[in-house]
Amino acid sequence: MADLPLSGIRVLDFTWAWAGPFCTMQLAHLGAEVIRIETTARPACPTRLLPPFADDVSGPNRAGYFNQYNQGKKSILMNLARPEAVELVGDMVKQCDIVADNFAAGVMDKLGLGYDRLRKFKPNLIMISMSGYGQTGPFRGFIGYGPPASAASGMFFGTGYEGGEPGEIGISYPDPNAGVFGAFALLAALAHRALTGEGQYIDQSQLETALVMVPEGLLEYEINRREPARIGNHDRLMAPNECYRAAGDDDWVSIAVGSEEEWKSLCRVMEKPALAQDPRFATAALRKQNEAALDQIVSEWTRARDRWQITRALQAAGVAAFPAMSNKDLAEDPHLEQRGYLVRLPHPEVGERIHAGIPWKMSGTPCSVRSSAPVRGADTEEVMKSLLGYTRDKVEQLRKAGVLV
Amino acid sequence: MEANPRSPFSAIKIVECGEGISAAFGAKLIADLGAEVVKVEPPGGDLTRRRGPFPNDRPDPGKSGLFVYLNTNKRGVVADLTRPEGQKLLASLLERADVLIHNVAPSERAAHGLDSAALCAKYPRLIVTSVSMFGDTGPYANYRGYELTVSNASGWATLSPGASPYPDLPPLKCFGSQCDLQGGAHAAIATLAAYFHRLKSGRGQAIDISEQEVVAAMLEMNLMHYTYAGRVTSRLGNRALGPWFIADCLDGKIFVLAVEEDQWKRLVEFMGNPEWANDELFTDRLARGRNLDALKALMTEWLSGWKVQDLYREAQQRRIPFAPVNTMRQLYETEHLRERNFFVQIDQPGMGTLKLPGMPSRYGNTQWALRRPAPQLGEHGEEIFCGELGVGKEQFTALRQSGIV
Numbered sequence: 001m002a003d004l005p006l007s008g009i010r011v012l013d014f015t016w017a018w019a020g021p022f023c024t025m026q027l028a029h030l031g032a033e034v035i036r037i038e039t040t041a042r043p044a045c046p047t048r049l050l051p052p053f054a055d056d057v058s059g060p061n062r063a064g065y066f067n068q069y070n071q072g073k074k075s076i077l078m079n080l081a082r083p084e085a086v087e088l089v090g091d092m093v094k095q096c097d098i099v100a101d102n103f104a105a106g107v108m109d110k111l112g113l114g115y116d117r118l119r120k121f122k123p124n125l126i127m128i129s130m131s132g133y134g135q136t137g138p139f140r141g142f143i144g145y146g147p148p149a150s151a152a153s154g155m156f157f158g159t160g161y162e163g164g165e166p167g168e169i170g171i172s173y174p175d176p177n178a179g180v181f182g183a184f185a186l187l188a189a190l191a192h193r194a195l196t197g198e199g200q201y202i203d204q205s206q207l208e209t210a211l212v213m214v215p216e217g218l219l220e221y222e223i224n225r226r227e228p229a230r231i232g233n234h235d236r237l238m239a240p241n242e243c244y245r246a247a248g249d250d251d252w253v254s255i256a257v258g259s260e261e262e263w264k265s266l267c268r269v270m271e272k273p274a275l276a277q278d279p280r281f282a283t284a285a286l287r288k289q290n291e292a293a294l295d296q297i298v299s300e301w302t303r304a305r306d307r308w309q310i311t312r313a314l315q316a317a318g319v320a321a322f323p324a325m326s327n328k329d330l331a332e333d334p335h336l337e338q339r340g341y342l343v344r345l346p347h348p349e350v351g352e353r354i355h356a357g358i359p360w361k362m363s364g365t366p367c368s369v370r371s372s373a374p375v376r377g378a379d380t381e382e383v384m385k386s387l388l389g390y391t392r393d394k395v396e397q398l399r400k401a402g403v404l405v
Numbered sequence: 406m407e408a409n410p411r412s413p414f415s416a417i418k419i420v421e422c423g424e425g426i427s428a429a430f431g432a433k434l435i436a437d438l439g440a441e442v443v444k445v446e447p448p449g450g451d452l453t454r455r456r457g458p459f460p461n462d463r464p465d466p467g468k469s470g471l472f473v474y475l476n477t478n479k480r481g482v483v484a485d486l487t488r489p490e491g492q493k494l495l496a497s498l499l500e501r502a503d504v505l506i507h508n509v510a511p512s513e514r515a516a517h518g519l520d521s522a523a524l525c526a527k528y529p530r531l532i533v534t535s536v537s538m539f540g541d542t543g544p545y546a547n548y549r550g551y552e553l554t555v556s557n558a559s560g561w562a563t564l565s566p567g568a569s570p571y572p573d574l575p576p577l578k579c580f581g582s583q584c585d586l587q588g589g590a591h592a593a594i595a596t597l598a599a600y601f602h603r604l605k606s607g608r609g610q611a612i613d614i615s616e617q618e619v620v621a622a623m624l625e626m627n628l629m630h631y632t633y634a635g636r637v638t639s640r641l642g643n644r645a646l647g648p649w650f651i652a653d654c655l656d657g658k659i660f661v662l663a664v665e666e667d668q669w670k671r672l673v674e675f676m677g678n679p680e681w682a683n684d685e686l687f688t689d690r691l692a693r694g695r696n697l698d699a700l701k702a703l704m705t706e707w708l709s710g711w712k713v714q715d716l717y718r719e720a721q722q723r724r725i726p727f728a729p730v731n732t733m734r735q736l737y738e739t740e741h742l743r744e745r746n747f748f749v750q751i752d753q754p755g756m757g758t759l760k761l762p763g764m765p766s767r768y769g770n771t772q773w774a775l776r777r778p779a780p781q782l783g784e785h786g787e788e789i790f791c792g793e794l795g796v797g798k799e800q801f802t803a804l805r806q807s808g809i810v
Contacts (some may be wrong), residue, residue, distance in 0.1 A: 005598035052634035064629025139741040142721040151660035163788035169584030170565025176623040185766035187597035195413035219470030220734035243575040254557040273628040311525030319550040322558040324576040327631040335543040354632040359618035360595040364610030
């Protein structure tokens with residue numbers, strides 16, 4: 001077995017949609033054996049049912065969304081409405097270190113799979129429930145999704161074009177964000193267990209994980225009793241700091257200047273020596289004050305030029321510039337390719353597709369995505385055998401009885 | 406208020422250097438569990454000391470809200486790592502450290518004595534975690550970047566705000582410093598994983614975190630729209646499903662969403678079964694996404710008659726996932742967060758009592774606490790260098806006079 005940070009750690013994964021699977025994928029990336037429990041008692045995981053499907057042919061194993069966030073995991077399929085299935089889960093928990101779910105508060109208890117019950121099978125069990133609002137408090141029963149959590153956390157209120165209305169943020173960001181904090185909490189709990197022998201239960205609220213990411217806004221209010229201003233791509237102190245239109249159909253390039261040296265370099269690359277002497281832009285504070293005029297000047301320069309030529313010329317001079325990348329740009333990016341970030345692994349139904357890989361490199365325990373996302377129920381028999389020692393006949397009996405699928 | 410003897414994490418000694426948000430946030434997440442962190446600042450002080458928000462907008466390096474948020478639970482020293490004497494001080498800190506976490510750019514590491522391979526060779530048990538914009542290797546390794554740069558280089562800005570009808574407006578950055586904060590959170594994940602591994606193996610290692618890769622891995626089905634179905638994504642176009650929009654109520658804004666068909670059915674009933682809801686324009690969630698403008702227009706009157714909080718609660722009681730577009734004030738006043746004691750108080754010298762965002766995850770056993778305020782610039786230099794590392798008082802005074810500490 002490869003020597004990975006979480007080699008030998010086994011996770012029973014009841015998560016669905018995006019936040020939970022994003023959490024357990026981090027553990028799979030780090031070497032844990034992550035076993036997804038899929039059940040016929042509920043609809044299939046929503047990410048199996050949403051486009052894009054491979055070559056636009058729909059099917060639960062062809063969804064890019066599911067296949068991205070379940071890389072490196074196993075899948076078993078059972079009917080959790082059956083008491084025998086719940087008993088089977090208890091036997092599996094004995095062999096596991098972690099149980100993860102992201103149902104609304106109370107759902108695991110109703111399934112007979114609450115922490116108090118499961119810890120009887122494994123006294124030092126670590127369990128995390130990632131819900132929308134947490135397991136306590138007046139909103140504990142509310143349902144949460146990523147976009148409403150963006151609204152509730154103040155992210156919409158703070159985002160938006162200058163002088164405009166509160167804006168959306170393009171992705172269901174609080175979902176993967178909750179997954180990140182879930183993964184951190186589980187690693188903390190694993191370290192805690194290694195140091196003390198204790199397991200524990202972790203109650204995580206998606207709203208709260210989003211709120212730790214808006215300190216600038218919350219502290220603006222706490223310190224000055226003032227709401228944060230919407231300033232688009234601008235920065236409170238730095239200018240220029242904007243995404244400018246470049247030559248092409250809908251091509252854009254970001255340019256950000258944080259020091260005098262970078263400002264002088266920008267003027268030099270734009271071949272506007274007079275600008276470096278212009279009193280309107282002589283200091284950072286003045287550049288910020290005269291930002292509109294500055295944006296006008298920079299955008300006139302970028303508009304006629306290719307975004308990559310701009311990027312290369314400015315970066316060669318030490319100025320932070322980069323194109324607004326599309327998904328195609330990312331998939332074809334030589335830097336990401338060279339760093340081994342883009343993953344192509346065989347999948348029985350969709351073949352080899354490019355996926356986003358692991359965003360850290362560890363010199364002593366090199367992590368890699370070990371397999372593509374599982375076909376629904378692909379590992380039922382193997383897991384029953386390896387975890388519980390069941391024979392093929394026994395698995396077949398359970399299938400006939402409608403416990404396993 | 407001091408180190409918590411009950412925390413198993415108090416055994417972890419972390420040295421943090423670099424400036425800004427990413428490394429500071431990563432170290433904070435572990436410090437909040439009890440780890441001992443020494444923050445090493447350059448002689449001019451960390452750049453977040455200059456960013457505020459400041460009381461009454463008066464810049465003061467001891468009163469920056471963002472600096473306080475990121476650096477509670479840490480002790481602070483100053484050392485000029487570009488000079489040999491400063492690097493010697495760093496070495497004395499690293500001798501007894503378990504983790505070094507920093508965000509000094511790859512191009513500047515050698516000059517700061519922070520070359521990962523050299524550090525790992527010298528301190529085989531040390532975990533060296535570096536966060537950068539584009540990672541340590543590859544064609545963009547030496548590219549410069551700020552928050553806006555990574556928002557664009559990762560592909561996030563290209564998707565935001567999403568379903569925009571304004572092609573002349575640029576890709577839009579999300580509020581705050583999400584890319585830097587995520588770089589830090591992922592650094593904390595990889596660091597804890599390496600620490601967990603070290604408990605077994607006794608070996609440290611180097612970790613390379615690229616913010617571009619971190620954020621590119623969080624963008625929902627962005628990449629797969631291209632690699633599965635050949636579609637290039639954009640901030641323009643239609644919502645995939647509906648209803649999905651921000652609406653005006655009597656006293657504020659609410660985010661309107663129904664993801665599943667059963668949620669839509671309950672919403673129609675909640676609205677009093679208006680006849681238009683049966684129109685084939687709105688026959689399923691995908692159709693409601695395509696025809697969102699019509700849907701919005703038809704729902705506006707009903708929505709505008711509500712107070713935000715009433716509508717939020719009534720909708721959630723019907724298991725419809727609406728959420729308010731909260732302001733920062735509203736968050737501090739949210740009853741649910743108060744009951745969960747989400748905001749935590751700290752007495753910050755010079756600023757009085759501040760309420761800060763608290764724990765992202767609630768642990769059954771691991772203790773999370775703010776034990777000490779953020780350090781003033783160089784506050785613990787003498788205590789640590791003279792009191793704990795054996796630097797003579799006279800030598801320390803000499804170092805101070807030559808501007809190294």
